[in-house]
Amino acid sequence: DIQMTQSPSTLSASVGDRVTITCRASQSIGRRLAWYQQKPGGAPKLLIYEATSLESGVPSRFSGSGFGTEFTLTISSLQPDDPATYYCQEHSYYSWTFGQGTEVEIK
Amino acid sequence: EVQLVNSGGGLVQPGGSLRLSCAASGFTFRNYWMTWVRQAPGKGLEWVANIKQDGSEKHYVDSVEGRFTVSRDNARNSLYLQMNSLRPEDTAVYYCAKHLKPDFREDCFDNWGQGTLVTVSS
Numbered sequence: 001d002i003q004m005t006q007s008p009s010t011l012s013a014s015v016g017d018r019v020t021i022t023c024r025a026s027q028s029i030g031r032r033l034a035w036y037q038q039k040p041g042g043a044p045k046l047l048i049y050e051a052t053s054l055e056s057g058v059p060s061r062f063s064g065s066g067f068g069t070e071f072t073l074t075i076s077s078l079q080p081d082d083p084a085t086y087y088c089q090e091h092s093y094y095s096w097t098f099g100q101g102t103e104v105e106i107k
Numbered sequence: 108e109v110q111l112v113n114s115g116g117g118l119v120q121p122g123g124s125l126r127l128s129c130a131a132s133g134f135t136f137r138n139y140w141m142t143w144v145r146q147a148p149g150k151g152l153e154w155v156a157n158i159k160q161d162g163s164e165k166h167y168v169d170s171v172e173g174r175f176t177v178s179r180d181n182a183r184n185s186l187y188l189q190m191n192s193l194r195p196e197d198t199a200v201y202y203c204a205k206h207l208k209p210d211f212r213e214d215c216f217d218n219w220g221q222g223t224l225v226t227v228s229s
Contacts, residue, residue, distance in 0.1 A: 045219075087151065092213055
């Protein structure tokens with residue numbers, strides 16, 4: 001089974017800061033990685049698919065990078081609407097595993 | 108607009124059964140793989156099961172294999188999860204989700220239901 005490890009588990013930053021979340025896969029998954037945002041009491045929302053593609057309607061301050069085993073979600077300028085838990089998810093051969101989540105807070 | 112509406116959750120005793128439903132609209136349901144994802148209280152997301160467009164292929168996480176059955180009715184644009192022999196560790200919010208691309212199994216999920224809470228407790 002593929003394991004997905006996110007870091008950090010929690011993150012506190014100021015409005016306007018650049019924020020980076022990392023996701024590591026236990027084996028190569030190519031570009032088969034997605035990022036989601038989940039706010040308390042809500043369903044997850046797709047932000048990034050295929051590692052780097054921005055889902056329609058998602059603000060351009062969100063971006064994704066990476067290939068193989070190491071991936072990054074970046075928020076270029078943290079906004080008051082961005083506090084949430086962020087999850088990565090791999091979707092490679094017969095496998096759909098989520099990372100454990102990164103909680104992002106505003107300082 | 109794509110809509111997925113979850114229903115069927117509730118309180119059930121250990122060993123009991125429950126059937127969850129997901130009503131889909133706003134897209135050609137019969138063209139897409141569909142997935143169930145769950146989230147235990149205060150925990151992360153866990154993929155549970157998925158089903159091919161025509162129902163001919165299904166996959167399950169090991170912890171529910173043999174107890175849960177995913178099915179669909181394309182005429183009714185509906186997805187189901189039959190849960191038997193429920194355990195306290197199955198307590199979670201259950202979401203249905205649509206795969207991003209048509210006819211694509213190993214995919215991410217671009218639309219989600221609102222979730223339905225299943226509580227397994229005596």
